[in-house]
Structures are given as structure tokens and as C-alpha cells.
Amino acid sequence: MRLLALAALLALAALGWRLWQGPPLETLELRRQDLVQTVVVSGHVETPHRADIAAQITGTVLEVPVREGQAVKAGDLLVALNPAEAQAALAQADAALVQARAQRRQLEELQRPQAELALRQSAATLDTTRASADRAEALFAQGFIGQAARDEAQRALVLADAQWRSAQRALEALAPNGSQFALAVAAVGSAEANAAAAAARLAYTRVRAPQAGLLIARNVEAGDVVQAGKLLMTLSPAGQTQLVADVDEKNLRLLALGQAALASADAYPQRRFDARLAYINPGVNAQTGAVQVKFDLPAPPAELRQDMTVSIDIEVARRPQALLLPVAALREPASAAPWVLRVVEGRAERCVPKLGLRAGGWVEVLEGLAAGDRVLPATAGLAVGDRVRVAAP
Template sequence: MYSRIPVPPKPEAPPAGLPQRSMRLWSAVRPHVAGGLAVAALLAAAAWLGPRWLLGPRVEASAVVQRDFVQSVVASGHVEAPHRVNIGTQVTGTVKRVPVAEGQGVNAGQVLVELESAELAAAVAQADAAVSQARARLRQLREVQAPVAAQAVRQAQVNLDNARAQLRRNTDLFNQGFVGQAALDEVRKAVDLAESQLRASQSQLDSARAGGSDEAVAATALDQALAGAAVARSRLVYATIAAPAAGTLIDRAVEPGDVVQPGKALMVLSPAGKTQLVVQIDERNLQSLALGQKALASADAYPEQRLAAELAYINPGVDVQRGSVEVKLDVPDPPSYLRQDMTVSVDIQVARRPQAVLVPSDAVHDADRADPWVFKVDRHHARRQPVRLGLRGGGLSEVLDGLHAGDLVLPAKTSGIRDGLRLRAAAVTAETRAPSP
């Protein structure tokens, strides 16, 4: 069996160029120099790593603050008048004149579009002639036919009286034997004929009198003619399209010479009145909304300008596709730069809490569950602290129980933190700490 004999390390060569005496001195002090360097390195490593080993890692912590807090619901939408009016025509025709321009303000009753009206005017004249004819027919019935019918009744009554007198005389002569049966029958036929003529004349008189059938027919014809004239006049009126209310024309899709027909919008009018902001709110915030809540809004085109608004309408239905609720806010004093359909951002103040204890929302674990908690700094240690939350918004959460102003909490995204871990906390305030997205 052979054993390996350890070979001593080769002594470090002295620096080149030393004299013989210096070389002997170098050999004597070299071991002491090497040992000193090792000790210095160990001391430097301890100075660098010692605090981390002994005091724990250095982490950023947020200070819990206490101040007035407003919970807000933020959403975006657009500017809209309470309603829009699509201006169209009710008759088919050719556009003669369009005296207004898009973007122009108009008054109620101001002419917007004129159509060619010669044919419509001729229809009105024809309808007026039909009315005159119906009135003349009714007048003729009352002034001519009724008196003639009355005269015919009187004449028929006289004829009947004469026929009856003749029948009485012939009956006496027949009883005395002076006339035969044939002559008596002829007289009786004459009486029957006179009675029939009287009944016919009376019927004609009854029909021609007020309330009779002839007068009813004539009066109905007059009413029909009047209705036709009204239709013709209304169609003539439709040839001139006027503004139904004061407002601003936000769209125009018609030019002179166009052939227009019902069902096509020629212009869109935004009536003067309340300006509203229409926004979509996530349905999760529905329980926080209430009519009358104040809000601040800004147009995307003018982000530095803030305008006051008030919640005026909450749609009773929920948009299934987007999971949102449409709400409308009144703008009591709209600025001049606000335009129809302009995009706006709205900040609705749904709750206010004076002197609330606030913690950054990104420091709360399980915030949407029944038992939220935070890592609280307690005497240089991380402690799991249950909390009870209240209002939330703007990157902050109200703490109803579990923390006090001045406490330090750790962001939830801080890695490597566990309950009881020793650490060194560097505090920043909730206002200066940027909330996590």
C-alpha cells in the first residue's frame, strides 16, 4: 500500500527586482500580510451582510393616514341633449330651398326646408272647388227642393180631396141608380191614386227637410269635401318644413334639387335645454348610485376644465353584453366649449367619510372576500393583521377596524414576506405612494 504524501504549496514569489536583503525580509513578513487581508475581507463582508442577516430585509412600507375621504365612481361617456329631433318630410317632393346650414342655431318655427308646391297648391284649389259644390248642393236642397216638395204635397192633398168628393157624389148616384158599378170603381181608383201621390209627395218633403235623408246626404258630402280640402292644405303646409323647437342643427343631409320622401331624416336638431352627460357604469357600482349625487366631469378635449354635474337618471335595466348601467347627469351650467357627442370623463361622488383611516388598496390581501387582511409592521416584524373595510376608491381603502393612523403596512406585491419575518421598513405616506393599477 502506498500513501500520498501532501506536497506543500509553492511559496509565493517575491516581487521582481528586490535586492537580496529585501527578499529575505519579504519571506519573513509574507504570512502575516496574507492573514491580515483575509481578516479585512471577512470584516467587510460582515459589515455588508450583517444588517440583512440580523435586522432582516429592507422593504418599503406605507403609512396609514387619517383624513376626509370621498368615494367616487369613475366612468366615461358623451355629451347629449335630453332628446334629439330627426327632421324629415311627410310628403314626397323636390327640394326647392334649404335656407339653413349645419351647426346653425334656429328658432322654433323657422323654415328649414322648402319643397316645390305647385302641384300641392293645385290640389288645394281642386279641394276648395269640391267644397263649394257640396255647399251649393246643400243650399239647393234647402232653398229649392224642400219648397217644391212642400208644394207638391199641397197639390197632392187637393187632388185627394177632389177625388174623395167625386167618390161621395158617385156613391150617391150609384145608390139612386143613376150610375153603374164601373163608373163607381173608376172614381175609387182615382182616390187611391191621389192618396198614393200624396204619400210620395210627403216622403219627398220629409227627405228634403232639415234632418231628412237628402239633407243628410248633402251634409255628408259637404263634410267630405271639407276633409279633402283640409288634407290638401296640410300637404301644402308639409311643403314647408319648420323647426319644431329652438336648438342647433347638428346634421344636414339634404340639398336643393333632391327628391325626398317620408321616412328619411333630412336634418338632426338638438333642442335647446338641459345638457346631459350619458355614461355607462359597471353594474357592480349600482348599489352606490343614487339620484342627486354630485359629480365632476371633464371633456377629453379640455382635460383641465372641470364642470359640475348631478346624477338625474339611472336606467332600470342592465346591459347584458357589457354588464353596465346607463346613467345620465344634468349639467346646470354647461360651458360654451361643450359640444354634442363630445367624450367626457365623469367622477361621481357616491359617499363621503370625515376623518377616515385610510390604507393603500394595494396593501390589502383578499379585499373582495369576507376576511381581508394586511401585513402590518410591528416592532420590526411583519404581522398578519385582519381588517374590516369600508369605502374604497382612488387607490385607497377605508379601514373601519384593525389599523390606526401612523401604522405601517406592506404592499401585497412585496415578495418573500411571511408572518413574523424580521424586516427594516422604510415608510412612505399613502398620498405619495402610487396606487397599483
């Protein structure tokens, strides 16, 4: 009986001791490891720009020798329009140009020599008439001829002088700096411009790739009648591929040019590739509250396609061997001063640590806790000062 009583007494003492120690609870331990904070966004693949290829004249499509998704080189034929009307217009413009050049040549080779000859003839006539007028004046003074004869000689001199001046002006007009020559030169220039415009219009019947790239849209077929300005194809030019994404403005303070990122296409989620933040839009979209950002790809994977959806993890901060606290231990985590219950000598003690980065279920501890400290999960129903017993791992 004594042994049974002693055993019962010891059992009661052990139970009382355990009750006095508090309930056994699982705890969370602080530890040191690298912490990387990321911002995850969704975006799409984009080349720096697209080229919308449109018709520049109205015409009927004769041929479309390319297909959607085809890679083309600069100058490759994309669409051929019926050139008959443009060819006729060019022939007419070329004929007008030949005529204008012939008229200028006629001015130089025929009209100008004729004007020079006429000037020489009028000058000779003027000299002869002036001599005759001088003789008539002398004879009149001597009384050998009358006033009528003297006046007739003077009228002939005035007429000869007028003819000489007219011939002189005609030759000046035909000179390289004269008005007639300038009109001939202008006519040739106008004809050349019309011929060039007609040649350009004919060239517009052959729509070619402005640069190398990938055709991502085709909106025309042979037999279509297209109007000037109608979109025929969309070309994604070959060049640097970028990722474009919209980031919530609340994360704007975390972003900086040059930050590293890891991306993956939704079509190939297991194939991750490097990216680097290259552009942050200075404005915020008022409707969505987002900021557009762009990423350069040092080595874009071959499987990337224009407008493909991608997921991007932006590394915004890194702390090597930081002291980390599980976020599950934080109480009032959204307040200005989150706190934890730390186990100190078998009791739950309130502790308000100074915190830093948060990422992946962990938060960086700057002050207030040390490595190896154990804290209670926020779900543990204990108050400050309660006894607690650390459960065996």
C-alpha cells in the same frame, strides 16, 4: 493595542446589535383624512331626445335656407318643396267644396219649397177627389149613375191619395233629418275633408322646425327630388342637456339616484362641471354587461355640444376623517381576508384588519389598526416574526 482592540470590540458589538435589530426598512404610516370613493366612466352629451325631420310628400326641393349647426326657432322654414302640384290639388278641392255647398243650398232654398208646394197641391187634389168620390157613391146609391162611374171616382181617389203620400215622403227626405238632406250634408263634409287634406299637403311643401333647437345634420340640397319619409335634417331640440354613459354592472351596487359627479369634456379636460345621477336603466345589456345611466347638469357649460365625449367621476361614497391604510401594504388583497405586516416593538407582526372603502390608493380601516401604526409594504421580503428596523424618514 488595547485601545485598538477595544474599538474593534465595540464595532463588532454595534454591528451585532444592528444585525439583531433587523434590516432598516421604509414603512407606511396610517393616517386620518377624508376618503371619497368614485366610479369613473366615459359617456357623451345628449339632449333628452332628437327630432328627425323627414319629407311627408314627394317633391322637388326649391330652397334650403338653413345650414348645419345653425340654431333655429319653432316654425322656422327648413326646406321648401315645389308647391305647384299641391296648389292645383287644393284649387280642385276648393271648387268641389263650393259645388257641394251650392247643392246643399239648392236643396234648402229650391227643392224643399218645391216639395212643400207639391205636398199642398196634392193635398188639395186629394180633398177634391175625395169629395167627388163621396158624391159618386151617393149618386150610385140613388141610381143616378152606373157602376162604371162609381168605380172611376174610386180610382181617382186612390191615385190622388198615392200622389199625396209620395209628395209627403219627398218633403220628409228633404227635411233636416231626411235622407236627401243627410246626403247633401255628407257631401259637404267629404268636400271639406278633401279640401283640408289638400291644404295640409300644400303645407307639407314648407318643412318647418317643430321646435327650437340646433340643426346637427343636413341631408338635402336644392334640386333634390325627395320621397315621402326621406330624412332631411336632424334637430337637437333646445332643453335640458344630459350626460349618458354605460357603467360596468359590477359597479351597479354602488350607484344611487342623486349621487354627485364631476364631469369634463375630452375637448376641454381642465373645465370640470357638476352633474347629478338622474337615471339608472333597470336592465343590463346582455352583450356588454353594462348599465346605461344619465346625469342632469345644473349649469351646463356653453361649450358642450351634442354627442361630445365626456369623462365622469361619480361620487359613490364619502368617509370624513377615515383611518386610511395604503393599498400598497395589503398582502393577498384579492382574498377574503387581506392582511398586513405591522411593526410592533421591532418585529413584523401579522395583522388582519377589517377594511371598508377603497379609493385613490387608500383603503379605509374599520378595526384592527390605529392611527400612527406603521406597516411594511407588501413588497418587503420579511416573514411574520422577523426583526425590522424602521428606516429614518
